Amino acid sequence: MNAPMNQSVGNNPYIPMMAEIQCVEPLTERETLFRVLLPEPLNHRPGQFVMVGLPGIGECAISISSGPDSGRTLEMVIRKAGNVTGVLHQLKKRDFMGIRGPFGSGFDLNDFRLDKGNKDIVIIAGGLGLVPLRSLIIPIMDNKSDYGRVHLIIGSRTPKEALFRQQIQQWKQLPDCRITELVDDVDFQDWDGEVGLVTEPIHKLQLDEKNTQLVLCGPPVMYKFVLMEIKMNFNIPDEKIFVDLERRMRCGLGKCGHCQINHVYCCKDGPVFRYSRLNDLPEALG
Amino acid sequence: MNAYITDLNQIESWFFKLAEKQPFFLPIKTEGINYRFEKLNDVRENNEQSFPELLSYKPTLLPPGKNIFPDGEILFSYYKDEQGHYQFTQGSNIESQIISGIRACDLKGIHLMDAVFSDGIKDIHYLQRREKTHIIAFNCMTPCDEHCFCEAAGSLDFQTGADIFITPLVEENKFLLEAQSSIGIELIKTLTASECLNPVELKEQALSSRPAPFGRQFVEPIEQVSKIIHQYDADKVYQQYAERCFSCGTCNLVCPTCYCFETKDEFELGNDLSQGRGTKSRHWDACLNPGFAEVAGGHNFRADPAARQRHRVRRKFDYLPQRFEQTFCTGCGRCGRQCTTDIDIFDIVNDVCSSVSETVAQELDK
Amino acid sequence: MKPKIAFFDFASCEGCQLALLNCEDILLELLELVDLVEFREAISEKSARYDIAFIEGSIHREEDSKRLLDIRSRSQFLVALGACACNGNVQARSNFIAPAENYKLVYGEEARNRVQIDKNYWPLWAHTRVRSVEEIVKVDYQLRGCPMSANEFLHLVKALLSGQIPHFPENAVCVECKRHGNECVFDKGLSCLGPIAYGGCDAICVNNGHVCDACRGLLPYANVEAHNNLMLSKGISKEAIKSRYRMFCSAEKMSQT
Ligand code: SF4
Numbered sequence: 001m002n003a004p005m006n007q008s009v010g011n012n013p014y015i016p017m018m019a020e021i022q023c024v025e026p027l028t029e030r031e032t033l034f035r036v037l038l039p040e041p042l043n044h045r046p047g048q049f050v051m052v053g054l055p056g057i058g059e060c061a062i063s064i065s066s067g068p069d070s071g072r073t074l075e076m077v078i079r080k081a082g083n084v085t086g087v088l089h090q091l092k093k094r095d096f097m098g099i100r101g102p103f104g105s106g107f108d109l110n111d112f113r114l115d116k117g118n119k120d121i122v123i124i125a126g127g128l129g130l131v132p133l134r135s136l137i138i139p140i141m142d143n144k145s146d147y148g149r150v151h152l153i154i155g156s157r158t159p160k161e162a163l164f165r166q167q168i169q170q171w172k173q174l175p176d177c178r179i180t181e182l183v184d185d186v187d188f189q190d191w192d193g194e195v196g197l198v199t200e201p202i203h204k205l206q207l208d209e210k211n212t213q214l215v216l217c218g219p220p221v222m223y224k225f226v227l228m229e230i231k232m233n234f235n236i237p238d239e240k241i242f243v244d245l246e247r248r249m250r251c252g253l254g255k256c257g258h259c260q261i262n263h264v265y266c267c268k269d270g271p272v273f274r275y276s277r278l279n280d281l282p283e284a285l286g
Numbered sequence: 287m288n289a290y291i292t293d294l295n296q297i298e299s300w301f302f303k304l305a306e307k308q309p310f311f312l313p314i315k316t317e318g319i320n321y322r323f324e325k326l327n328d329v330r331e332n333n334e335q336s337f338p339e340l341l342s343y344k345p346t347l348l349p350p351g352k353n354i355f356p357d358g359e360i361l362f363s364y365y366k367d368e369q370g371h372y373q374f375t376q377g378s379n380i381e382s383q384i385i386s387g388i389r390a391c392d393l394k395g396i397h398l399m400d401a402v403f404s405d406g407i408k409d410i411h412y413l414q415r416r417e418k419t420h421i422i423a424f425n426c427m428t429p430c431d432e433h434c435f436c437e438a439a440g441s442l443d444f445q446t447g448a449d450i451f452i453t454p455l456v457e458e459n460k461f462l463l464e465a466q467s468s469i470g471i472e473l474i475k476t477l478t479a480s481e482c483l484n485p486v487e488l489k490e491q492a493l494s495s496r497p498a499p500f501g502r503q504f505v506e507p508i509e510q511v512s513k514i515i516h517q518y519d520a521d522k523v524y525q526q527y528a529e530r531c532f533s534c535g536t537c538n539l540v541c542p543t544c545y546c547f548e549t550k551d552e553f554e555l556g557n558d559l560s561q562g563r564g565t566k567s568r569h570w571d572a573c574l575n576p577g578f579a580e581v582a583g584g585h586n587f588r589a590d591p592a593a594r595q596r597h598r599v600r601r602k603f604d605y606l607p608q609r610f611e612q613t614f615c616t617g618c619g620r621c622g623r624q625c626t627t628d629i630d631i632f633d634i635v636n637d638v639c640s641s642v643s644e645t646v647a648q649e650l651d652k
Numbered sequence: 653m654k655p656k657i658a659f660f661d662f663a664s665c666e667g668c669q670l671a672l673l674n675c676e677d678i679l680l681e682l683l684e685l686v687d688l689v690e691f692r693e694a695i696s697e698k699s700a701r702y703d704i705a706f707i708e709g710s711i712h713r714e715e716d717s718k719r720l721l722d723i724r725s726r727s728q729f730l731v732a733l734g735a736c737a738c739n740g741n742v743q744a745r746s747n748f749i750a751p752a753e754n755y756k757l758v759y760g761e762e763a764r765n766r767v768q769i770d771k772n773y774w775p776l777w778a779h780t781r782v783r784s785v786e787e788i789v790k791v792d793y794q795l796r797g798c799p800m801s802a803n804e805f806l807h808l809v810k811a812l813l814s815g816q817i818p819h820f821p822e823n824a825v826c827v828e829c830k831r832h833g834n835e836c837v838f839d840k841g842l843s844c845l846g847p848i849a850y851g852g853c854d855a856i857c858v859n860n861g862h863v864c865d866a867c868r869g870l871l872p873y874a875n876v877e878a879h880n881n882l883m884l885s886k887g888i889s890k891e892a893i894k895s896r897y898r899m900f901c902s903a904e905k906m907s908q909t
């Protein structure tokens with residue numbers, strides 16, 4: 001604490017930028033959308049994440065939910081799960097929160113463009129999985145003519161936990177967009193989507209298999225079943241299947257070792273991986 | 287030519303001279319059977335005589351690299367100013383230090399840490415300290431004890447990164463000192479020594495007088511070891527060791543190439559129960575700790591002790607070598623030496639290799 | 653209104669409160685932020701509610717457990733303070749001996765015999781079993797150790813007062829011992845319970861030239877069998893090992909083996 005004041009602090013990768021909260025919007029009982037204003041643009045790629053927290057309290061890895069063109073504005077959905085997220089949930093408009101990043105590899109939009117021969121894009125999201133994938137869906141929907149057919153399968157546990165429903169309605173209006181929303185259980189609430197698991201609609205997809213890009217994000221248990229279902233019905237090459245994985249992150253810099261999956265660091269080489277790479281990473285879906 | 291010859295007395299008095307100018311560390315015997323890097327000035331206060339350990343010491347309890355990556359290092363401190371804005375300051379003050387008596391294995395360890403902390407986003411805390419750390423290394427003439435396997439791991443005679451590298455010569459009480467950097471040349475100026483005209487020849491003589499093979503050897507050459515560790519899960523072997531493992535983390539914490547850390551955020555409670563000022567620090571962590579790979583939801587990606595043991599072995603012989611093209615075990619023997627239940631990474635590796643050749647042999651029989 | 657913090661004493665040496673008083677300066681600052689209800693006041697104010705109730709000591713008599721239940725019902729957070737409250741501590745060694753025998757050991761044969769005839773004589777040891785706090789009520793947090801660590805105490809209080817969840821890392825004492833660069837006591841011909849013991853104490857005993865006796869209890873993943881073998885291999889007798897295990901963790905699983 002007797003730290004020298006005169007040293008430059010610019011290049012210390014552990015010091016966060018402080019972002020001002022512009023809007024706090026509770027989405028469900030546990031999940032809240034935060035929109036913050038950063039001191040400078042983040043220039044992130046879809047699928048990247050940031051370390052979010054408060055000095056003195058701690059940090060956790062949070063997916064970026066806004067599209068890559070959002071400038072100094074950043075949107076994140078934070079689930080109240082532990083101490084840090086609990087404290088973040090107590091923050092209000094005009095409070096500050098610490099942001100470091102963006103970290104990780106994320107998606108390259110070029111991998112999805114129509115002019116690169118990609119006829120179909122399938123995006124399967126379970127639960128909070130929609131949160132990081134929203135950063136990919138937004139730029140696709142905003143420039144829909146640059147992309148082929150888009151198939152979204154979005155699953156939640158109950159209608160209460162379904163996220164971004166209004167925005168999903170708007171996406172449904174766009175040409176060549178087929179969106180299936182499901183819940184595991186209606187739980188006596190109003191629900192205009194389907195009931196079932198995200199695996200169920202997969203076999204009904206109409207795809208140009210050779211020219212399909214498929215993206216997957218959800219709780220750890222989901223991957224195995226969804227991948228099985230895909231393999232049973234389609235012949236999509238493993239390099240064209242992307243999975244977005246969760247690990248415990250501490251530094252975000254590829255140093256602390258907590259996020260390691262076999263020989264790769266999730267925070268550096270991930271959290272988005274091509275399925276073809278996972279053959280070499282048996283711990284990934286463990 | 288930056289090679290000199292001198293004797294132990296001169297080296298000792300030179301060390302004392304250097305120690306007057308900056309913190310100067312060297313290995314000193316502990317109460318028990320080990321060695322530890324201590325500040326020379328503190329040592330002198332407690333005991334007047336010289337330190338013959340310089341010729342015989344085995345790797346210290348903690349590797350010297352930990353002086354560059356201290357436990358509990360402050361990554362930044364902060365306070366909230368009157369307007370409620372956060373103000374940050376860098377971290378701790380970094381002063382220069384000399385670490386002497388670093389063995390080849392530990393020199394390699396530091397070299398590997400340099401690679402890790404400058405890869406990708408740079409870790410300025412480590413790198414700034416590294417820049418201010420000067421190294422006087424000591425070559426080994428005999429295997430330090432029954433735990434070491436530096437030759438097998440390819441780190442015997444590793445010389446890169448030392449400002450001065452010292453080799454004991456065949457002629458008794460004669461030492462060859464090679465200054466390998468501008469700082470080394472500067473440091474050596476205060477040493478009483480004669481210039482050496484045939485360093486290559488003398489060194490060659492010294493090295494060839496060493497026992498061969500030098501210490502324990504793997505059943506396979508190191509390249510082959512890496513391939514086997516990568517390719518085979520060898521559940522049985524890891525399980526067998528895991529049965530007597532405490533998951534205590536000692537093997538990680540004492541390893542010169544383990545650098546995993548946990549971060550800790552602390553605050554002082556203000557009058558309004560807010561967190562007005564505080565720090566972020568980092569603390570050595572261990573992948574053998576059961577909670578190491580647990581994620582927020584409680585799922586543990588390496589809940590099984592055998593999986594953690596394999597993770598450690600693969601980090602040294604497979605994962606990090608894939609990323610940095612060097613073996614990340616220096617063969618210093620610390621993990622085996624300090625594990626209370628006698629688990630030695632050398633034995634694990636050898637057992638995995640042997641179990642594989644047995645399996646292969648059985649398959650051929652069929 | 654300031655948060656109300658209360659301390660309650662059961663069977664203990666009050667060493668933990670002493671440990672607290674030792675970090676006076678920080679304590680004084682803290683006192684400005686909270687309303688400290690002392691144990692004696694606390695009993696007179698029967699209806700009071702506490703934000704944090706600290707329980708020190710193990711539970712011996714029936715009336716103690718009733719009092720504990722009452723405190724629980726009036727407290728938002730209940731914290732077991734120190735080894736006595738967390739796992740019974742040395743007192744719980746008596747669980748392995750018949751009460752009368754125990755009495756003899758402590759107070760002598762004559763006193764034991766008097767107990768048999770004089771109804772009013774046997775106040776403290778009139779129990780069948782020494783219990784930890786957890787055996788009677790729900791415990792929100794445990795501050796382990798004999799005595800508890802002042803650092804952990806402060807962490808807990810700061811976290812709870814600022815609406816956070818305190819976090820205590822779970823690792824062996826060896827982790828902290830190595831962070832201090834200690835020479836393992838096994839290398840000095842001594843033996844140690846550190847590999848199977850809950851850390852958090854910063855390995856204070858080994859730092860100060862002693863060995864670890866696992867005063868904070870055993871880790872949930874303690875490999876007791878391997879430790880037993882390790883101790884045997886050092887030439888320690890079965891009886892000595894058992895008594896070592898029982899020293900502090902009497903109320904816990906291992907000593908019941
Ligand atoms: S392991 Fe090798 S290099 Fe290291 S001290 Fe022992 S003999 Fe020397």
Ligand code: SF4
Nearest residue numbers: 531532534535537625
């Ligand atoms: S030092 Fe030994 S007992 Fe401890 S975690 Fe490592 S292998 Fe297991």
Ligand code: SF4
Nearest residue numbers: 541615616618619621
């Ligand atoms: S794994 Fe063991 S022998 Fe290898 S460098 Fe680490 S401590 Fe030394």
Ligand code: SF4
Nearest residue numbers: 826829836837844846
């Ligand atoms: S002295 Fe005890 S706590 Fe320290 S390393 Fe040895 S066994 Fe572990």
Ligand code: SF4
Nearest residue numbers: 853857864865866867
């Ligand atoms: S070192 Fe062991 S006996 Fe000492 S305080 Fe820690 S847990 Fe208790």
Ligand code: FES
Nearest residue numbers: 250252255256267
């Ligand atoms: S979060 Fe630290 S290495 Fe990935």
